[in-house]
Amino acid sequence: MSASYRQDLPPAGGFEAVKYKRNLPLRGPxxxxxxxxxTAFCSFGFYRIGLGNIERRELKREKTWARIHLVPVLMAEGDRAAYHAAQRNAALEADVMKDVRGWTAGASVYNNPRYRTPDDRGL
Incomplete structure (x- = not known):
């Protein structure tokens, strides 16, 4: 029994190179x-915060001055409303107390000649 063996040999030119190195792509910047x-993003953010602070400060100053200039108008409106309320109260008092002898409608029941606003008197 004579068998002819054929040995397994590499192909002509050799085998392909073994790839053992990791081929990782670039992972970003x-x-x-x-x-x-x-740093650029934070700098821009702080710049915008600074601009917002300047604008908010200006709006606060403008609101403060608007309120300062409106106080006399609001006080005049309050005085006008208080005067009309006092006139209505005096007319109602005169109607209710018309049968009481010696009663003067609208006269102060306090013994203090100093003027006090209705808020100060607790009315």
Whole structure:
């Protein structure tokens, strides 16, 4: 029994090279690029905050001056309303107390000649 063996040999030109190195793609920008981007982004944010603070301060100043200029008008309106309320109260008092001898409608029941606003008297 004579068998002829044929040995398994590599192909002509050899086998393909074994790929043992990791082939990783680039994973994004470098650390300095990221640091520069974050720094630029934060700088822009702080700049916008500064502009917002300036505008908010100006609006607060404008609101304060508007209130300062409106106080006399509001006080005059309050005095006018208090005067009309006092006139209505005096007319009602005169109608209710018309049968009481010696009663003067609208006269102060307090013994203090100093003027006090209705808010000060607790009315």
């Amino acid at each position: 470098g650390a300095l690029v990221i640091l520069g981007g974050v």
